[in-house]
Amino acid sequence: MHDSPDPGDRRDAVCVVGAGASGLTAIKSLREQGFAVDCYERETGVGGAWNWRHDRSPVYASTHLISSRPLTEFPDFPMPDTWPDYPHHSQVLAYLERYAKHFDLGRHIWFGMEVVSAVPADDGRWDVTIQSTGGGSSRTQRYAAIVVANGHNWSPMKPEIPGDFRGEVMHAGAYKDPARLRGRKVLVIGGGNTGCDIAVEAAQQATEVWHSTRRGYWYAPKYLLGRPADQVNDRLLRWRLPLRLRQWLYRRVTPDLTRFGLPRPDHRPYESHPIVNSLLPYYLGHGRIRPRPDVARFDGSAVEFTDGSRAEPDLVITATGYRPRFDFLTPELLDTDEHGRPDLHLHAFARKHPTLAVIGLLQPDSGVLPLAHWQSVAVARWLRLRMTDPARAAAVQQKESTRPLTTWSRRRVVPSSRHWFEVDHVDYLRALESLLKQMES
Amino acid sequence: MLRFDDWTNPVPPADREVVALLPDDHDDQPPVLFVPGLGHGAWAFAEHWLGHTAGRGFPAHAVTPRAGGDLRAQVHDVVQVAASLPRQAVLVGHGVGALVVARALGRYPARAAVLVAPVLDGWAALAAALRANPFGTLPALFGGRLRLNQRQLGTGAAAYLERVDARPRAELLSRARLPKPVGAPPTLIVGSPDDRVVRRSALDRAAARYGGAPLLFPGMGHDLMLETNWTEPIDAILDWLGKEI
Ligand SMILES: Cc1cc2nc3c(=O)[nH]c(=O)nc-3n(C[C@H](O)[C@H](O)[C@H](O)COP(=O)(O)OP(=O)(O)OC[C@H]3O[C@@H](n4cnc5c(N)ncnc54)[C@H](O)[C@@H]3O)c2cc1C
Ligand SMILES: NC(=O)c1ccc[n+]([C@@H]2O[C@H](COP(=O)([O-])OP(=O)(O)OC[C@H]3O[C@@H](n4cnc5c(N)ncnc54)[C@H](OP(=O)(O)O)[C@@H]3O)[C@@H](O)[C@H]2O)c1
Numbered sequence: 001m002h003d004s005p006d007p008g009d010r011r012d013a014v015c016v017v018g019a020g021a022s023g024l025t026a027i028k029s030l031r032e033q034g035f036a037v038d039c040y041e042r043e044t045g046v047g048g049a050w051n052w053r054h055d056r057s058p059v060y061a062s063t064h065l066i067s068s069r070p071l072t073e074f075p076d077f078p079m080p081d082t083w084p085d086y087p088h089h090s091q092v093l094a095y096l097e098r099y100a101k102h103f104d105l106g107r108h109i110w111f112g113m114e115v116v117s118a119v120p121a122d123d124g125r126w127d128v129t130i131q132s133t134g135g136g137s138s139r140t141q142r143y144a145a146i147v148v149a150n151g152h153n154w155s156p157m158k159p160e161i162p163g164d165f166r167g168e169v170m171h172a173g174a175y176k177d178p179a180r181l182r183g184r185k186v187l188v189i190g191g192g193n194t195g196c197d198i199a200v201e202a203a204q205q206a207t208e209v210w211h212s213t214r215r216g217y218w219y220a221p222k223y224l225l226g227r228p229a230d231q232v233n234d235r236l237l238r239w240r241l242p243l244r245l246r247q248w249l250y251r252r253v254t255p256d257l258t259r260f261g262l263p264r265p266d267h268r269p270y271e272s273h274p275i276v277n278s279l280l281p282y283y284l285g286h287g288r289i290r291p292r293p294d295v296a297r298f299d300g301s302a303v304e305f306t307d308g309s310r311a312e313p314d315l316v317i318t319a320t321g322y323r324p325r326f327d328f329l330t331p332e333l334l335d336t337d338e339h340g341r342p343d344l345h346l347h348a349f350a351r352k353h354p355t356l357a358v359i360g361l362l363q364p365d366s367g368v369l370p371l372a373h374w375q376s377v378a379v380a381r382w383l384r385l386r387m388t389d390p391a392r393a394a395a396v397q398q399k400e401s402t403r404p405l406t407t408w409s410r411r412r413v414v415p416s417s418r419h420w421f422e423v424d425h426v427d428y429l430r431a432l433e434s435l436l437k438q439m440e441s
Numbered sequence: 442m443l444r445f446d447d448w449t450n451p452v453p454p455a456d457r458e459v460v461a462l463l464p465d466d467h468d469d470q471p472p473v474l475f476v477p478g479l480g481h482g483a484w485a486f487a488e489h490w491l492g493h494t495a496g497r498g499f500p501a502h503a504v505t506p507r508a509g510g511d512l513r514a515q516v517h518d519v520v521q522v523a524a525s526l527p528r529q530a531v532l533v534g535h536g537v538g539a540l541v542v543a544r545a546l547g548r549y550p551a552r553a554a555v556l557v558a559p560v561l562d563g564w565a566a567l568a569a570a571l572r573a574n575p576f577g578t579l580p581a582l583f584g585g586r587l588r589l590n591q592r593q594l595g596t597g598a599a600a601y602l603e604r605v606d607a608r609p610r611a612e613l614l615s616r617a618r619l620p621k622p623v624g625a626p627p628t629l630i631v632g633s634p635d636d637r638v639v640r641r642s643a644l645d646r647a648a649a650r651y652g653g654a655p656l657l658f659p660g661m662g663h664d665l666m667l668e669t670n671w672t673e674p675i676d677a678i679l680d681w682l683g684k685e686i
Contacts, residue, residue, distance in 0.1 A: 032550070032624050070451045075444065076550050076623050077524050081454040081517070102529055103550075231449050238445040366448075374442060426443060433442045 008141060013038055014383065015128045015143040016108075017115045017328070020048020021096055022360030022372040023149035025074060027105045029376035030147070033384045038143070039105075042114035042133050046100045048151050050092045056154040058173045058194070058322065062201060063089040065367070066193055066276040068228035071425075072367030074099065075374075085228045115328045118146050124355040129328075145355035145383050149372075152324040152361055152421070159189065159320050163298035172198060172319035180315070181205040187303055187313035189295060191217050192418065195319030196277040202317075203283035210303075210311045211280075214294035215414070216263035218254045221278040229253075229276060230366060237426045243270065260284040262291045272414045273422060274365055321418050324361065334358070341420050345400060346408055346431060348375050354386060354397065363418070366425035374432045381439050396438050407431055452517040455507035459522055460487050462495035462502075471552045471686060472526045475503040476519050476545075478536020478560065480587070480607030485535070485664065489671045497679050502526065512544065512612055519545045528552075531682060535666065536560050536638065537613065546628075547620025553685050554628045555678050556647060558639045558663050563613035565643045573637035581609050593637045595662015597669050619650065627685040629653070631674055633661040656681070 012035065016026050019041035030037045043054045052059040064086045065072055072092075073079045079087065079095050087095075100106055110130070116138065117129040126146045131138040156171040172194045178201045186206040188199045191213035199211040224232045236246050250269035258264050262284075265272075283289045293306045302310045323340060334342035335351055342361070343351065350356040357379040360372045386393040405411070408431035413419040460483040464470075473494050475486040483503035494501035506518040519541055523530045529552040534542030539559030546554055560566045570578040570593070577588030587607040591599045598605075622628065628651040632644040644655040658665060658674050665674045 070447050075442075076548060078520060080525065081452065081521055098527075101527060102524070104528065231451075234445060234448040238449060429442045 010036070010038065010141050010143050012036065012144045012387070014145045014147060015040070015115070015118070015126065015141075016147045016149060017118075018048060018149040018151060019043075019046045019100075019105075019109050019111075020149060020151050020360070021050070021369050022151070022376075023048070023147075024096060024100055024105055025369070025373045026147045026149050026359050026376040026379070027108050028103050029373075029380035030383070031103075031105075031108070033380040035144075035380065035383065037108040038141070039109045040113040040115050040128075040130050041109055041111050044111050045097075046106075046109070047093045047096045049153050050089055050096060052089060052093070052176065056173070058153045059089045060172075060176050060198070060201075061178060062197065065089075065092065066222070066274075067367035068230050071228075071230050071234070072369055074369050077102065086222065115150075117328045118333075120333070120353060120356075124353070126355065145357075147357050147359060147376075147379060148326065148329070149359040150326065153322045155323050155325045156318075157321045157323045157417070159295075159318055161295055161298055163304075164300065165298035165303070165316065166301045167314050167316060169316045169318065172317055173322070175317055178205045183207055184314045185312065186210070187212060187292075187295075187311060187316045188319055189316065190319035190321065191215070191275065192273065192319060192321055193275055193277065194321075196275055196280045198317055198319055199289050200277065200279045200283055203279075203286075203288035208313075209283075209289045210292045210313065211289050212292040212295055212305065213262070215267075216258075216265040217272060217275050218250060218265055218269045219257060219280055220250075220254055220274055220276050222276055223278065224253055233365070234426075237424075246270065255281045257281060257284060257291075260291055263293065267414045268412075270365075271412055272416075273363055273418060323417065324420075339417065341417070345403075346375070346378075346428075346435070347421050347423070348379065349382070349400075354393075355383065357382075361421050362423055362428070363421045364423050364425040364428065371423075371425060371428060371432075374429060374436075378432050378435055378439075381436065385439050392439075396435075399438060400435065403431065446513070452514050455510070455514070455518070457507055457518045457522065458483055458505040460484075460491065460503045461500070462491050463500045464495045464498050466498070470499045471528050471531050472500040472502055473531045473533060473682075474519070474523055474526065475501070476532065476534040476538035476542050477503065477505065478534070478538040478558075479609055480589070480605040481536070481538070481664075484604070485601070486666055488667060490666045490675045493672065493675050494679065499531075499679065499682075500526075502530075506541070511610060512541065515541045516544045516548065520549045523549050523551070531555070531686075533557065533678065534559065536663065537609075540613070543619045546622035546626065548623070550624025551622070551626045553626050553682060554622065555681075556628065556630050556651070557665060557674070557678075558632045558636050558644075559630065559647050560613070560639055560643075561619065561647050561650070562643055563609075563615070565640065566638060567614065569638055569640050569643075581607070584608075589638070589663075591662075593662065594664040595636075595668050597667040597671065598662060598664040601664075601667060622651075629678065629681050629685075630655040631658070631665070631678060632656075633658045633663075633665060635660055636663045638663040 016039035129140045156173040185208040186202040187210045189212045202209040247269045336342045410422040482505040486503040491501045504522045506515040531553045532542045532551045533555040535557040539556035581587035630648040634641045648655040
């Protein structure tokens with residue numbers, strides 16, 4: 001680590017919040033544009049969600065990527081081509097650590113420091129207050145801009161289930177080790193990728209498994225025709241197959257799980273965040289996972305479902321997702337509504353604060369890292385342009401304000417907070433590409 | 442930004458030979474990765490330049506891209522090796538290896554790049570080869586081996602002529618535009634006005650493309666790294682590097 005920067009005014013330096021994948025790539029892009037950078041990370045290492053030693057990491061022992069390697073790696077720093085199609089979470093962490101070392105990003109990161117407030121000052125500058133997580137000392141510094149890369153998969157969203165329950169209830173965020181499941185009766189709530197992964201683990205470890213989902217989904221396999229499913233999907237996107245046709249194909253390649261008692265999806269393919277799990281249908285077919293609808297209430301040692309059926313699990317794991325949290329920003333800075341949903345241009349640029357941007361606040365149908373990379377490139381170029389050519393920057397901003405939402409944001413989705421940041425990676429990258437071109441020309 | 446080729450049909454892994462020489466204390470200098478040209482392998486650098494580079498304090502590496510790989514596969518191999526190094530690497534390509542480096546620069550933010558006697562324009566190289574050595578060149582037009590003679594590669598390369606097994610692919614003649622280097626690395630063009638493979642005019646065009654003038658070493662053949670006075674270009678390259686980074 002470096003010496004303390006001068007207290008107080010950091011002039012043209014940019015503050016980055018968080019050193020997960022998004023924060024790392026933000027530092028790199030900002031450095032490439034010549035900015036001094038102070039990145040604050042409240043944990044003791046890089047990697048964010050992928051660093052499962054971190055208390056808030058949502059990753060469990062068996063987590064493997066659901067997006068395949070070429071669609072997950074940074075576009076300018078490939079993962080080793082000898083790695084599997086779907087690397088393990090420990091490999092993703094090793095990859096991020098190597099990325100940080102390769103580009104010498106560690107010099108700009110302050111570990112064990114939490115950003116507790118960021119307040120606009122004059123001229124688009126920011127007063128950022130940082131507190132040591134060990135407790136105690138805090139300080140405030142002024143920055144030219146702030147880039148928020150704090151992740152949105154760490155603050156558990158817990159369902160409110162009426163009634164009392166005598167067994168153990170835990171959120172998936174606290175679930176790490178399948179030993180927790182061994183020999184127990186387990187109910188998993190939630191049909192996202194976490195819920196499906198844990199239901200499968202329970203099928204392998206627990207004595208009895210119920211999987212509760214409040215709607216039907218399209219469960220995609222990890223492989224299609226011998227290739228990672230997302231790579232096959234991108235072939236269809238490359239050929240610009242119309243959505244209707246892709247939906248038709250999707251229906252053909254996803255298993256029909258209604259035979260096992262799951263509800264039929266209440267939406268078309270591509271209208272919910274992709275679930276990628278080849279083993280769930282397998283264990284359903286073997287009777288190891290028993291599907292259940294939504295939970296109605298707890299009743300002592302029992303759980304009652306909306307269809308009136310009951311189960312008596314020892315352990316309930318709520319895999320009900322995470323909520324975005326920006327405790328250090330007042331809601332209006334990100335145009336956050338009363339439900340906690342920020343409204344940002346391209347899910348990245350604050351509409352009223354040109355020197356405030358968020359990286360990685362996306363749910364793509366691909367890996368997050370390539371998108372976070374290009375977001376960072378765009379943000380860094382934007383901040384540079386504002387300094388070198390304010391007139392052009394204003395023109396770009398004017399033009400961007402007319403970019404139709406539907407060109408970059410997935411609008412036709414099941415209305416659920418988990419789809420707030422849903423994007424199609426091809427559409428999204430096209431939008432970023434055109435923004436980058438505008439800033440170049 | 443849309444890399445459908447890589448997303449739908451990634452280059453499969455393959456064995457690549459990497460030769461490395463590490464100085465004892467190499468914490469402060471970036472690694473240098475040498476990329477050989479057509480028919481050459483890491484050996485061409487292992488002869489002299491690798492040791493000299495390490496001797497001057499740079500971790501020195503040379504890669505032989507997979508045998509029989511097309512340009513895309515070779516670029517992939519170079520980027521894979523560069524990304525496997527502990528620090529951001531300097532890429533040095535020679536001949537067609539410089540073309541591979543020029544393409545790799547669109548994929549990997551090198552610390553700096555050096556294109557030595559770069560074959561960036563296949564047609565110009567073909568014309569030069571036909572002029573300098575028509576009988577060695579003609580078979581290559583029909584899928585055979587490209588024979589390069591001592592007048593082309595330089596007297597220093599005389600001992601290695603049999604080792605040079607050049608089988609150019611038609612894609613070298615494509616006029617695909619070179620990518621804009623990511624991360625805007627400083628780039629140097631090095632060559633010889635007496636090179637019969639890459640002519641002076643081609644060096645000037647390459648230098649113009651990357652902004653600047655070529656650094657010239659009169660009297661040398663195409664294989665600068667095998668010439669008797671091989672120290673001159675590599676010293677000049679490392680001096681430049683020292684100034685740029
Ligand atoms: C189980 C699971 C599996 C996933 N699988 C995939 C996958 O297959 N492919 C894929 O691409 N993505 C996947 N993801 C998404 C994953 O979140 C992203 O890949 C990636 O981790 C996002 O990185 P990030 O930097 O945006 O956020 P994070 O990784 O969450 O990093 C944010 C960092 O900011 C720090 N921070 C937060 N607030 C503050 C503050 N106030 N002050 C200082 N520091 C702060 C945190 O400590 C953390 O280090 C998965 C997510 C989960 C939960
Ligand atoms: N292997 C992997 O790589 C992997 C593994 C896990 C997660 N991930 C990623 O991590 C992110 C988070 O995934 P996640 O699965 O943790 O969360 P998620 O995608 O938000 O899924 C939450 C699930 O819980 C349900 N749910 C939410 N609130 C509920 C409530 N009150 N009552 C009942 N059900 C409720 C949701 O149903 P609705 O659909 O009705 O809202 C949904 O099925 C995603 O991007 C995901 O792709 C990847």
